[in-house]
Amino acid sequence: MTYRIGRMGPRAWLACGFVVWLAALTSVRATPAAAPEVGPARAEKAAPAQNPPQAGTYVGQDTCVTCHDDKRAGMGKHGLAVDSRTPAAGRGCETCHGPGSLHAEDPVNVKPMQFNLAAAADVNATCTTCHNRGEHALWDGSQHETRDLSCTTCHSVHSPKSEAKQLVEKTQRELCATCHRDKIAKLDRSGHMPVREGKMECTSCHNVHGATNVRLLRKGDSIQELCTYCHADKRGPFLWEHPPSRDGCVTCHDPHGSSNDRMLVSKPPILCQRCHVHTRHPATIYDAGAMQTQARVFGRSCVTCHATIHGSNHPGGARFTR
Secondary structure, X not given: OOOOHHHOOHHHHHHHHHHHHHHHHHHHHHOOOOOOOOOHHHHXXXXXXXOOOXXXXXXXXXXXXXXXXXXXXXXXXXXXXXXXXXHHHOOOOHHHHOOOHHHHHOOOOOOOXXXXXXXXXXXXXXXXXOOOOHHHOOOOOOHHHHOOOOHHHHEOOOOOOOOOOOEOOOOHHHHHHOOOHHHHHHOOOOOOOOOOOOOOOHHXXXXXXXXXXXXXXXXXXOHHHHHHHHOHHHOOOOOEEOHHHHHOHHHOEOOOOOOOHXXXXXXXXXXXXXXXXXXXOOOOOOOOOOOOOHHHOOOOHHHHOOOOXXXXXXXXXXXXXX
16 A cells, blocks of 8 residues: 555654654664773873872981982082071972982982973972072073073082082183073184183173063163163263264174274274265275375274264264364
8 A cells, every 4th residue: 555645644743753763762772882991091081080199208308318428518508507598407408309208218210309300490490489589580581591491501509610609610601602602702802801801700791590681681771771880981961972872882892802902893994984984084994095194094093083982072072072
């Protein structure tokens, strides 16, 4: 017998829907349960339910030095128990390395905080628990910190090589040279250089632990402010200002070293002629017909006449001659 769908009534439609639902329910119940997860997948899901590993307890510095007695020799100020601010006055070795009971029980498999293997962020977090004021206040976000340097990149608590600051090299110059080779190489040029002569150090001008300016300068917010902190006679404002002096000292001077007098970036009058190529004076020192005097080549060259080249407060000093 043939039926037409169009002639099916509401009761027939409900009966068909019930039959379909019943078939689907039976199929779901007949499906076998999924196999339990094993291996890494199950371990990952079970991990949050596990108890965190025990951190151990403090055992005291006397326990540590039974094996690591050689580490006490180079601690410097960190080992002065008479100073209440030092690790030695607190929990000793465990102040920095963490509780040592588990390491004492199993020295081979359980290790405390190892600064030579730890990430830079972890090392810095430990050191800045104490060193977070004064020169160290701006360490977070500084140029050295953002380049993934750690305190132990430059300092060593247990085996320093310098007489001060517990540096990993004998001098600041050798330490800075490990990264700033181009700047240290300039120190050996033939010109006068206070750093090479032992009158200054890199940290005389730079605060390597952080500053509010782009060059880690110790004073001011610009190179000119730093230089005029010592060279106060070159500080303006002047009645007549020389534009290069106003723009910055490094326009004419290289503070890290030069083979020219007064650490100039080039010899005068070549230095002056980088800007002054217009009238009143010959444009080249090699034109024998145009050059009337040897003062531009020998002695102080242009500043023989333009003596107040950094600026002048004299009413007639527009040409920096007085």
